Amino acid sequence: xxxxEPELRTTATTWEPVCDLKRLTPGRGVAxxxxxxxxxxxxxxxxxxxxxxxxxxxxGASVLSRGIxxxxxxxxxxxSPIYKQRFDLRTGRSIDDETVAVSAYDVxxxxxxxxxxxxxxxx
Amino acid sequence: MSSIPTQRGDRTTGSRPTVLVVGNGMVGHRFVxxxxxxxxxxxxxxxxxxxxxxxxxxxxxxxxxxxxxxPADLALAEPNLYDEAGVEAILGETVDRLDTAAHxxxxxxxREITYDACVIATGSAPFVPPxxxxxxxxxxxxRTIDDLEAIRHWAAGCRTGAVVGGGLLGLEAANAxxxxxxxxxxxxxxxxxxxxxxxxxxxxxxxxxVEGLGVSVRTGAAAAAVRTTPDGRVAGLSFxxxxxxxxxxxxxxxxxxxxxxxxxxxxxxxxxxxGVIIDDRCATSAEDVYAIGEVANHAGKVYGLVAPxxxxxxxxxxxxxxxxxxxxxxxxxxxxKLLGVDVASVGDPxxxxxxxxxxxxxxxTWKKVVVDAAGNVxxxxxxxxxxxxxxxxQAVRGSIPTPDLxxxxxxxxxxxxxxxxxLPDEAIICSCHNVxxxxxxxxxxxxxxxxxxxKGCTKAGTGCGSCVSLIGELVDARLIAAGKTVEKRLCPHxxxxxxxxxEVVRATGIRTFAExxxxxxxxxxxxxxxxxxxxxxxxxxxxxILDGEQAGLQDSNDHFLANIQRxxxxxxxxxxxxxxxxxxxxxAIGEVAxxFDLYTKITGxxxxxxxxxxxxxxxxxxxxxxxxxxxxGQAYGKSVRTVKSCVGSVWCRYGVQDSVKLxxxxxxxxxxxxxxxxxxxxxxxxxxxxxxxxxxxxxxxATEKGWNLYVGGNGGAxxxxxxxxxxxxxxxxxxxxxxxxxxxxxxxADRLExxxxxQRKLPGGIDFVRRVVMQDELGIGAELExxxxxxVGAYRCEWTETLESPERLARxxxxxxxxxxxxxxxHVRVRGQRIPETTR
Ligand code: SRM
Ligand SMILES: Cc1cc2nc3c(=O)[nH]c(=O)nc-3n(C[C@H](O)[C@H](O)[C@H](O)COP(=O)(O)OP(=O)(O)OC[C@H]3O[C@@H](n4cnc5c(N)ncnc54)[C@H](O)[C@@H]3O)c2cc1C
Ligand code: SF4
Ligand code: FES
Numbered sequence: 001x002x003x004x005e006p007e008l009r010t011t012a013t014t015w016e017p018v019c020d021l022k023r024l025t026p027g028r029g030v031a032x033x034x035x036x037x038x039x040x041x042x043x044x045x046x047x048x049x050x051x052x053x054x055x056x057x058x059x060g061a062s063v064l065s066r067g068i069x070x071x072x073x074x075x076x077x078x079x080s081p082i083y084k085q086r087f088d089l090r091t092g093r094s095i096d097d098e099t100v101a102v103s104a105y106d107v108x109x110x111x112x113x114x115x116x117x118x119x120x121x122x123x
Numbered sequence: 124m125s126s127i128p129t130q131r132g133d134r135t136t137g138s139r140p141t142v143l144v145v146g147n148g149m150v151g152h153r154f155v156x157x158x159x160x161x162x163x164x165x166x167x168x169x170x171x172x173x174x175x176x177x178x179x180x181x182x183x184x185x186x187x188x189x190x191x192x193x194p195a196d197l198a199l200a201e202p203n204l205y206d207e208a209g210v211e212a213i214l215g216e217t218v219d220r221l222d223t224a225a226h227x228x229x230x231x232x233x234r235e236i237t238y239d240a241c242v243i244a245t246g247s248a249p250f251v252p253p254x255x256x257x258x259x260x261x262x263x264x265x266r267t268i269d270d271l272e273a274i275r276h277w278a279a280g281c282r283t284g285a286v287v288g289g290g291l292l293g294l295e296a297a298n299a300x301x302x303x304x305x306x307x308x309x310x311x312x313x314x315x316x317x318x319x320x321x322x323x324x325x326x327x328x329x330x331x332x333v334e335g336l337g338v339s340v341r342t343g344a345a346a347a348a349v350r351t352t353p354d355g356r357v358a359g360l361s362f363x364x365x366x367x368x369x370x371x372x373x374x375x376x377x378x379x380x381x382x383x384x385x386x387x388x389x390x391x392x393x394x395x396x397x398g399v400i401i402d403d404r405c406a407t408s409a410e411d412v413y414a415i416g417e418v419a420n421h422a423g424k425v426y427g428l429v430a431p432x433x434x435x436x437x438x439x440x441x442x443x444x445x446x447x448x449x450x451x452x453x454x455x456x457x458x459x460k461l462l463g464v465d466v467a468s469v470g471d472p473x474x475x476x477x478x479x480x481x482x483x484x485x486x487x488t489w490k491k492v493v494v495d496a497a498g499n500v501x502x503x504x505x506x507x508x509x510x511x512x513x514x515x516x517q518a519v520r521g522s523i524p525t526p527d528l529x530x531x532x533x534x535x536x537x538x539x540x541x542x543x544x545x546l547p548d549e550a551i552i553c554s555c556h557n558v559x560x561x562x563x564x565x566x567x568x569x570x571x572x573x574x575x576x577x578k579g580c581t582k583a584g585t586g587c588g589s590c591v592s593l594i595g596e597l598v599d600a601r602l603i604a605a606g607k608t609v610e611k612r613l614c615p616h617x618x619x620x621x622x623x624x625x626e627v628v629r630a631t632g633i634r635t636f637a638e639x640x641x642x643x644x645x646x647x648x649x650x651x652x653x654x655x656x657x658x659x660x661x662x663x664x665x666x667x668i669l670d671g672e673q674a675g676l677q678d679s680n681d682h683f684l685a686n687i688q689r690x691x692x693x694x695x696x697x698x699x700x701x702x703x704x705x706x707x708x709x710x711a712i713g714e715v716a717x718x719f720d721l722y723t724k725i726t727g728x729x730x731x732x733x734x735x736x737x738x739x740x741x742x743x744x745x746x747x748x749x750x751x752x753x754x755x756g757q758a759y760g761k762s763v764r765t766v767k768s769c770v771g772s773v774w775c776r777y778g779v780q781d782s783v784k785l786x787x788x789x790x791x792x793x794x795x796x797x798x799x800x801x802x803x804x805x806x807x808x809x810x811x812x813x814x815x816x817x818x819x820x821x822x823x824x825a826t827e828k829g830w831n832l833y834v835g836g837n838g839g840a841x842x843x844x845x846x847x848x849x850x851x852x853x854x855x856x857x858x859x860x861x862x863x864x865x866x867x868x869x870x871x872a873d874r875l876e877x878x879x880x881x882q883r884k885l886p887g888g889i890d891f892v893r894r895v896v897m898q899d900e901l902g903i904g905a906e907l908e909x910x911x912x913x914x915v916g917a918y919r920c921e922w923t924e925t926l927e928s929p930e931r932l933a934r935x936x937x938x939x940x941x942x943x944x945x946x947x948x949x950h951v952r953v954r955g956q957r958i959p960e961t962t963r
Contacts, residue, residue, distance in 0.1 A: 019939040027675030028682070030939040038947065041939070044647075055947065061691035062947040066679045070649030073615070079650035081679030081687050086650070 147173025150416030256349025261357030701786030702729030711751030771808030
């Protein structure tokens with residue numbers, strides 16, 4: 001079974017500014033609407049930022065930004081706050097069920113502002 | 124009256140053969156159901172004649188009528204089941220005679236019914252001893268809905284009642300009278316209660332419980348007559364010896380006799396002590412006549428329980444449908460709650476053999492197991508504590524070898540009786556995925572070493588999660604049995620267990636996760652170790668839980684100070700200490716719920732849940748609740764939840780102490796205390812126990828002299844009864860004991876381990892807890908009290924603290940880059956309230 005994001009987008013070439021990096025608590029996420037799509041944005045400290053789709057495919061709720069960040073054998077992860085499945089922050093793939101994934105988005109920080117490229121990619 | 128065709132169906136006329144069922148009680152009804160299930164209702168004409176005007180009802184739960192049930196709640200079938208299946212029911216009439224040669228039945232109204240098969244299911248009648256006065260007004264039996272309604276009606280004008288019979292039924296009737304508010308006395312001819320099942324020790328244990336409930340008991344007393352008033356009403360009982368008893372109402376519950384009169388009158392064979400004799404096919408001595416249920420006598424035995432009757436009903440239905448089936452007897456293990464006391468009987472407790480008896484008069488428990496000459500368990504009786512029941516049932520059936528009986532029955536080692544090591548392989552551990560104990564053991568044998576491993580290879584524990592702690596215990600027990608070391612590490616990031624980590628934090632004063640994981644762990648942490656560290660920091664008083672780095676550690680619920688729901692919205696539960704709430708606060712809650720359109724429900728914990736709030740609404744909602752004098756109920760935390768109370772002595776006519784005040788004081792003392800799992804407390808104003816204190820982590824029951832303290836109870840997936848820790852404590856002693864107990868638990872329990880499991884796993888179990896908490900054997904009492912005092916002094920409502928700071932409020936947004944509400948949250952309205960549209 002493959003559960004995907006509601007819509008697959010083509011990778012855009014433009015970047016969308018989302019928020020001041022200071023809005024991100026290190027080790028926690030926030031949600032943003034990027035070109036209409038809910039995205040979970042994480043800051044792990046030391047300039048490491050990640051963005052993946054915010055909708056948890058296991059529950060259908062838009063909540064991944066509110067999960068706990070951690071690592072599984074060095075792989076950065078977030079655990080869904082609903083049923084606790086973990087996702088690889090780099091690729092969006094679920095660690096607990098390899099057939100399930102959410103989109104991963106490119107993120108960068110320009111002059112202290114977090115920018116996300118709309119239209120993420122599925123692994 | 125409608126006339127029923129009397130011609131007998133036969134092949135020549137082509138009409139369907141007739142099955143006549145005499146009696147529409149539990150077993151007669153079960154037969155009709157089984158017949159419908161097998162399609163007999165379309166090949167046969169089924170006619171039911173029943174004496175009671177009501178269609179079959181659940182007699183086993185008859186007493187629930189005194190507990191708020193209505194007769195309709197007891198009905199065994201949908202009202203139109205018979206009609207739809209074409210079953211003819213003639214109620215309010217009896218079959219009085221059978222002409223077995225002519226295959227003809229005659230009813231009380233003179234109706235004649237020809238049958239091809241007749242099934243007698245007339246049950247039994249209460250035995251009323253042949254003494255004078257039993258027909259006086261106010262004298263009752265306890266068998267039908269009508270009986271109970273008559274008792275209720277009569278009791279309305281009475282103050283005292285008596286029950287003749289101290290067996291299962293008598294005690295049930297006594298409870299009913301008690302619930303009706305009568306001062307009740309049980310009169311038993313034998314020298315003890317439940318004389319059939321128990322010996323003297325068991326009888327004494329039961330007596331202890333029964334008297335504790337305020338029911339008086341007279342054993343060894345033979346009622347000689349019902350005393351009556353000049354106008355023919357019951358005035359009491361007189362005895363062959365001893366003082367008369369005053370009672371305005373008497374219930375006879377002194378045994379039952381099979382209702383085999385039609386069988387006798389019709390020349391069927393009946394047993395010496397009654398009961399229509401049947402063979403393995405449930406056939407009587409007359410051609411095409413069967414008997415099932417309490418009226419039947421199989422192999423010299425008449426069963427007074429419903430399960431064997433059901434088995435017989437199935438046998439007859441199957442045979443009439445042309446299938447092979449036989450009734451070969453029944454071992455009918457039974458477990459009941461009598462007057463709040465658990466009683467269980469397994470196999471044949473009267474069997475000849477060696478007896479292992481464990482009794483503890485202090486707690487009123489008594490357990491006896493009989494082992495036969497071959498060393499197998501032949502039978503057992505348990506009173507007061509029935510934890511060993513499932514294992515004993517398996518042992519009697521021979522599906523497990525005889526267990527170590529002493530450790531199974533002994534409360535200290537055993538609550539070990541219910542310990543996971545003793546569970547049979549067939550026992551289902553994870554009901555969500557139907558995974559048995561054996562499968563989990565095999566997984567461990569095949570290399571799984573942690574709960575996570577087991578989840579991965581068996582799926583057990585990946586549904587609702589309620590079995591996870593049991594899986595953990597099973598894994599540990601299996602590893603220990605295999606001589607392996609038990610993986611106590613918290614998670615891949617910490618070698619330490621939760622209690623070890625607690626000690627490290629306490630001893631070193633470390634208060635950041637970064638330092639903790641660098642010095643004592645590896646990596647960057649995860650969703651397991653971060654909340655554990657956060658909880659430990661909070662228990663050790665490190666201020667507001669969302670400041671600085673702590674914010675990243677909290678579970679999502681704690682991060683938003685609310686419980687996340689399936690659609691990503693949150694619930695709001697204000698604290699209602701002890702369940703006491705002012706009308707003004709109720710109105711404030713109602714107004715908030717109305718203004719934010721929140722789904723509103725009363726919780727099981729005596730408070731009010733407002734569901735469906737979006738993240739960005741939480742601060743405004745809490746702002747208004749706090750203005751109304753309410754505070755966070757911390758329903759989101761692994762922390763103290765509620766202290767449930769009953770109304771107690773202020774209002775209740777039975778209360779002996781002010782349970783509400785104590786509950787409020789306790790809730791205000793322990794609120795906010797973070798712990799390895801949630802903690803619930805309750806205070807009851809008397810032994811009637813309306814606050815269910817014995818099912819709480821900490822339960823308090825008022826006595827004339829003070830308070831009894833119970834510890835280690837919980838509901839949930841594996842309910843546990845709390846154990847009595849100390850009696851008749853003053854309020855001061857009580858609070859000190861609870862301080863110590865809770866703090867010691869917070870220090871030493873594993874992650875997500877509730878008090879019941881924690882105290883059972885402690886070496887020495889509850890005795891050890893008693894020595895540490897009550898006698899301060901470890902000399903840590905003062906330290907634990909000081910830790911608790913520090914917690915109490917430092918408590919602040921987390922929502923008040925949050926609202927004070929704009930910085931803290933910044934996180935409460937759906938999206939960082941827009942004020943739009945989350946478009947994925949959609950609702951529908953049901954019963955006038957808003958609920959999530961299904962999210963899956
Ligand atoms: C709201 C409420 C149900 C209700 O509508 O009545 C409820 C709701 C939840 N319960 Fe409960 N429990 C509620 C009373 C109970 C009770 C009854 C009681 O307290 O008298 C029990 C059994 C008694 C006990 O705990 O011993 C109960 C046993 C559980 C358990 C099983 C615990 C166990 O030891 O097995 C869980 C799961 C857990 O905590 O891991 C649970 C977990 C939950 C969670 C937190 C599940 C979750 O993580 O989302 C639910 C959160 C709902 C919410 O957002 O408000 N809830 N839960 C009750 C809140 C009471 C309150 O005012 O705080
Ligand atoms: C208060 C109480 C608590 C109990 N608790 C338990 C328990 O916990 N566990 C358990 O296993 N069992 C319990 N029992 C026993 C259980 O109810 C019986 O075993 C069960 O009801 C037997 O079913 P039956 O159909 O054989 O008899 P019944 O249910 O008594 O049905 C017989 C029916 O036949 C009718 N009848 C009699 N003669 C005629 C006739 N000539 N013509 C037409 N109709 C007739 C009667 O009026 C009655 O309605 C309890 C019983 C009582 C009273
Ligand atoms: S437990 Fe409380 S409410 Fe119940 S009878 Fe006792 S005092 Fe009354
Ligand atoms: S996950 Fe095992 S019982 Fe639900």
